[in-house]
Amino acid sequence: MAHPPCLLFDCDGTLVDSEPLLAAEMAIALSGVGLPFLASDYMGEFRGSRFRQIVAELQRRHGEVDPDHLEIMETRMRRKLMQRLETELVPLPGASEALAALAGYPMAVVSNGPEAKILASLSSSGLAEYFGDRLFSGYTANCWKPDPCLFLHAASLMGYAPEDCVAIDDSIVGVRAALAAGMTVIHLNRFPDAEQTPSGAIMISSMYQLPTVITHLTAARQMAVSG
Template sequence: MSASSPSALPASAPSSSAPLCLLFDSDGTLVDSEILLAEVMGDVLPEYGLPFTARQYMEAFRGVRFHDIVATQQRRHGPLTEDSLARLEAAMRTRMQARMAEELVAIDGMPDALDALAAYPKAVVSNGPDSKIRCAMASAGLAHHFGDHLFSAYTLEVWKPDPGLYLKAAEAMGFPPSAAW
């Protein structure tokens, strides 16, 4: 029986009114990669002719999808070729992975909190790409808490704040929405 099935919970699990499955956002809950992303985007976008700063990201674009940020900057500063867009995205993702691997840590107290919640099946639910979620959890030392229970909006094709992302994650974990918090 897998650890994610409801009947695999230890006898000491809380009453039925308590959650049976815990769904965590990545950024701002488990880790905070936003400042790293802001710095990377502030470096990479100007290299491709799109003026942009880390401060601009933090003030106006925090949590906005990469493609939407680039589209906004293209409307303001002129379009890029498809080839340039592909190279821009590849450069941004490569640099972000490298920065996360070297610098990203768990939010204070999160490793202990996850240890205390060991009895519960857990998943990460994020608007970030799967590769970013995996890198973030590994870099922050949290991957063992979630295993392969990582749900990306890019993969499921539904974006927060749409609750569908959480509903699909709960379903994939084998829990009704009412049992997933």
């Protein structure tokens, strides 16, 4: 019988509803150093992207900012964001129920965010128990989505081949990274009117749907092995 697949979850916007908080703090911080940015810019154009890549693109459009100012701005922004995550963050609807239903599967979190932010998000939302120390950060691995290397790094340390992993991600950046890594990919598309699921990924619109999809994928794997 085939072993169950390893489930690799994104964090922001997949497990926890942190993106509105992140977008709001980004807008305040970036605008404060002369890089015009609205919360809607993050949700519309930059969702899932590494913060430094967003800064680089804004500087390309609006002009360079003193690196020291940028460093101070990022430190202050991350401190304020952590405070809000600890007091305001909630799981995404259906995330707690999905993780409880899938608790028998090996699972990890794979995120572009810093490890401290991942841990704070999971702890304050009550989801940390499902993952333990199986948290894979782009800042720890020194590689970020959309490069597939972060997913490949996580799969290797979890002891799974890429084809034996299922990645669950809400951002196009993450979906493309996992597809490039050769994984089965489930796109949590919460904005189907505005966002198209990339070819090759499975679309769901709610985390409540995830256990059924994983059950079907697991059954198909077992049939392929036995047949």
